[in-house]
Amino acid sequence: MNRRHLLASLPAALVSSHVAAGPGKRLRVAVIGHTGRGGYGHGLDTMWAAIPATEIVAVADADAHGRAAGLKKTGAGKGFADYKAMLAEINPDIVAIGPRHIDQHRDMLLAAIHHGAKGIYIEKPFLRSPAECDEVIDAAGKSGTRIAIAHRNRYHPALSMAAKLITDGAIGRVLEMRGRGKEDPRGGGLDMWVLGSHVMDCAITLAGAPRACAAGVYQNGRPATQTDVKNGDEGIGPLAGDEVHARFEMENGVPFFFDSIKDGRLKKPVYEDPASFALQIFGNNGVIGLRMDQEPFAWIQAGKESRKPVLEDEDIAKKVSSHEISGLDLVAAIKENRAPLCDATRGRQIIEMICAVFESHRRDGQRVTFPLQTRVNPLNLL
Numbered sequence: 001m002n003r004r005h006l007l008a009s010l011p012a013a014l015v016s017s018h019v020a021a022g023p024g025k026r027l028r029v030a031v032i033g034h035t036g037r038g039g040y041g042h043g044l045d046t047m048w049a050a051i052p053a054t055e056i057v058a059v060a061d062a063d064a065h066g067r068a069a070g071l072k073k074t075g076a077g078k079g080f081a082d083y084k085a086m087l088a089e090i091n092p093d094i095v096a097i098g099p100r101h102i103d104q105h106r107d108m109l110l111a112a113i114h115h116g117a118k119g120i121y122i123e124k125p126f127l128r129s130p131a132e133c134d135e136v137i138d139a140a141g142k143s144g145t146r147i148a149i150a151h152r153n154r155y156h157p158a159l160s161m162a163a164k165l166i167t168d169g170a171i172g173r174v175l176e177m178r179g180r181g182k183e184d185p186r187g188g189g190l191d192m193w194v195l196g197s198h199v200m201d202c203a204i205t206l207a208g209a210p211r212a213c214a215a216g217v218y219q220n221g222r223p224a225t226q227t228d229v230k231n232g233d234e235g236i237g238p239l240a241g242d243e244v245h246a247r248f249e250m251e252n253g254v255p256f257f258f259d260s261i262k263d264g265r266l267k268k269p270v271y272e273d274p275a276s277f278a279l280q281i282f283g284n285n286g287v288i289g290l291r292m293d294q295e296p297f298a299w300i301q302a303g304k305e306s307r308k309p310v311l312e313d314e315d316i317a318k319k320v321s322s323h324e325i326s327g328l329d330l331v332a333a334i335k336e337n338r339a340p341l342c343d344a345t346r347g348r349q350i351i352e353m354i355c356a357v358f359e360s361h362r363r364d365g366q367r368v369t370f371p372l373q374t375r376v377n378p379l380n381l382l
Helices: 003-009 064-074 083-090 102-114 130-143 157-167 189-194 196-207 314-321 324-336 344-362
Strands: 027-032 054-060 078-080 094-097 119-122 146-149 174-180 210-219 230-232 237-239 243-250 255-261 278-283 286-291 298-302
Touching: 027 083, 054 064, 054 083, 064 078, 078 083, 083 102, 094 102, 094 324, 102 119, 102 130, 119 324, 130 146, 130 344, 146 324, 146 344, 157 196, 157 278, 157 286, 157 298, 174 196, 189 196, 189 230, 189 237, 189 255, 189 344, 196 243, 196 255, 196 278, 196 344, 210 344, 243 344, 314 324
Parallel strands: 027 054, 027 094, 054 078, 094 119, 119 146, 174 255
Antiparallel strands: 174 278, 210 243, 230 237, 243 255, 278 286, 286 298
């Protein structure tokens, strides 16, 4: 696809990097980080410098050295040890919640909503349970706060292009989708939480919301039991399994399989191994592959043709990687009073998919339906 057609396929707000908040006014951004407890995510502090409609006015970090570094890096005028004090004094338009440790996310989200944030951009995973998602979504709905989640692959235009190729029948009838985590030493439950969430996000984009799940979770080659449950890294909460296997029934009727095995990744360059940290869509006349956080992000192999990228554009790739496109979309969502492309509802769907794997395992692999009746982490009930 040439650049003219590419730009025509993008939302209008994303074509230009000069989205304005209003005449002579920029949206004020306050950044929450926590050095040593998930930091600032993958650039959620610096992304705003590329968006003319925003300005970073304050940084909060409980770690003094981290806070000083954050102030220097962002050029923010004020630093705070307590993010709640920052929100109370600054009353920012946008709050960037950077820590990857998700045990902090609920309180940070509710504090930002309480202090009148128009928009929030938050590192993934979203929250620890469907119950936390319900609480935050309810609060944001009452305040009108727009929440966007940093699943940056969702904002890649190649994803929309791949969806159109599928709809147009480029790979024939779609038979199934297969996704895998990164399958490094975090493989299994932790991999599903922190990296598989990217894959699930893309699966929802292409196949619609999940309808049901059947799954198994394993530890050292045997079904995981209550004795295997430990507190997971990165604030995940109860966690088990160095191997997970799940089958989801999706809205469009196409089954989606997700698997992750500790240290299961093939020892090849990523482009030669399109299965790791990726989603593959199999049709009866070809395959489309999506490689999370890699370029080219999407490729297609149809009929007798050789594999080729869906899109090659270094400028777009940089804007996706730096979160610039997702930041622009949040600014536009605030202006247009609409949901961001990857909003809190999508975040809840992903968290429910993750929890559904553990819920099905808890029920000996039984099929469980969405929305989940169990709103807490199912491993609390194992």
